Amino acid sequence: MATIAKVNIFVSGATGYIGGAVLNKLLEHPKANDFNVTALVRSTEKAEKLKSVGVTPVIGSLDDTDLVHKLSSDSDVVISMANADHAPSVQAMLSGQKEHFQKTGKQPIFIHTSGTGVLSDNAEGLYHTETIWNDADPAQIATIAPTQPHRDVDLLIVDADKEGYVRTYIILPSTIYGLAQGRLVDIGVSNNRSIQIPAIIEASLDREQGGMVGQGKNLWPNVHIDEQADLYIILLDAALSKPDTDHGTNGYYFGESGEHSLYDVGKAVAEALVELGIGSPKPTAFTKAEIDKYFGGSAYLGSNSRARANHSRAIGWTPKKTTADMLASIRAEVEEVLKRAKKL
Template identity: 50%
Template sequence: MATPRTTILLIGATGYIGGSVLTHLLAHSNAKSLDITALIRSEEKAKKLEQFGVKAVIGSYGEVDKLESLAEQSQVVFSCADADNLAAIDAILRGLKRRHASAGIPPILIHTSGTGTLAELANGMYATETIYSDLNVEQIKAIPPAALHRNVDLAVVKADEEGYARTYIVLPSTVYGVADNALVKAGVANSLSQQIPDIIRASIGRGQGGMVGEGKAIWPNVHIDDVAELYVTVFNAALNNSEGTGHGWGGFYFGENGEHTWYDISKAVSVAMVELDIGGTDEPTTFTKEELIKFWHDELVGNYSGSTARCRADRGRAIGWKPRYTTADMIASIKPEVELLWKKAEQEGGVKLRVPEVVAAMRAQNAD
């Protein structure tokens, strides 16, 4: 008997997380039964992606009609791109609703949010004592509607409540590690995360390791390979409709395997800069308001690197997720990233700052 095929749409294949998730899917034990389609902007990258057996469709996240059509054709959708694009998610959900109407079986949506939805702007001065568990549904429901990513997360959960899709939301924390998979090597996917590289770039730009406030705020962390494995663990459980696998309000899955202060990161950056003879001392100093604006284009967005958010990934572990890397591994990963970004800054003639469009989106989400 032929093995049943599973049609998958993956959004964000060229990204840091999306590329890593796709890499893990291509190495899945049932990879030969997975028909994977990826929406991708670049024709050049699309050709490279097809060499991996992935069907590449040229298009952007802004082409909502195309998103809706592709989602309708898919049993499973991995949304690994913009966590704050409500129009795009609405299009995907419309497609899944149409699929359910014709097939009668709820398709699966695995959406990427982030633990930034838990964040409190502490300006690096304190750590919250509140620790979220993804098994505590009432605690998850109490997250304020104006929180970062929350409007999109609520739309995803509503689809599950209405019964036309089974939805699962993965919330990565501070994701770290230089991705070194086949898609990165082929020039398809991004190799770097955002939070730690932002601090490294700003520190290189000022010639001294920096931190927001006193660096006392705490965040959770997770290695890029571990968080990709979390997506696959959720996918396996969702596809099998395994007993005990929560979805909807019971389908929030934190990506966490330890926590750190922002000082811990900035201290490691400072030490690495000294060891690499880049400059500064081995003790980080506080970013000034002017530096936050210079390197993040906006003081509020810069202060996000001094926010506090704490959680435990109890739900993922309950369905078999076994993360391997620890906070000590995160600290050890910083020096290679400092060296890499320093070399890039030299090649590019300076530190590459965030694009204003990204900053504007983050500011809008934090407006309340």
């Protein structure tokens, strides 16, 4: 009886928040024995830990473009989860996949992590926009300005799909929340927390008052880390089993299971701090000096990014978490920030 060839999967970002959660689910996949997973990792210590769970580690970074090209050329699937804006590594992955196609005659699969920051505006917390982006509407997505965050890399990827040597899929997470759990967190390989909400918490703790940009009227989608990781697996399964799964120009998939205002986040942070005897329960606006101090002078957290994940749901993604779950998670995030501060 002929043996079925294993699927060679190369992942970047395995030690990160998203990448670690996705790799964890890959290792728990019902068909995990059919996958050979290779991960790019910078530290020898984490490389050894990855070996212990059955992943083949390769020491290097995204800047090692020759290495990234080689790993991609040897892979049927590349899942890029390290840096949405690192164009040289994406170009190396795509050129490697082109070589794979030339060697095998089979289109490889490229799944890239962008973000709904590509939809962001300059509201500075003063208003919410009426524009809601729909990942099932490629004509609308095509109108995103090339100057938007992440867009230059997204367009590189879509253009590669048009050339025909690769099938590309772009996942766009939103505000991801929740403390990641699982084997890779337990053994000290991957990061267990997000960026946006912890940044607000850290700033609020330092100023001893829950904060927001402007009036906090801007709106963003949100998604729990576990459900975001599920989307990668569902999309991978669809791409492997059904080559006609929408890709390229039609291959955008938002990670969204609810929507919140920045005011609501600031209020939840403020209320959590009050329980610790800090500040008052109503958030106040970060001053210009505080935005400079905590956020490098950027009012990005006051932007709008409204999105509906209709396309993601159409391929079978069924997130259950809501904005209420996101707001309820903030207390645990505050405790995590305090725990880390004590360690330091």
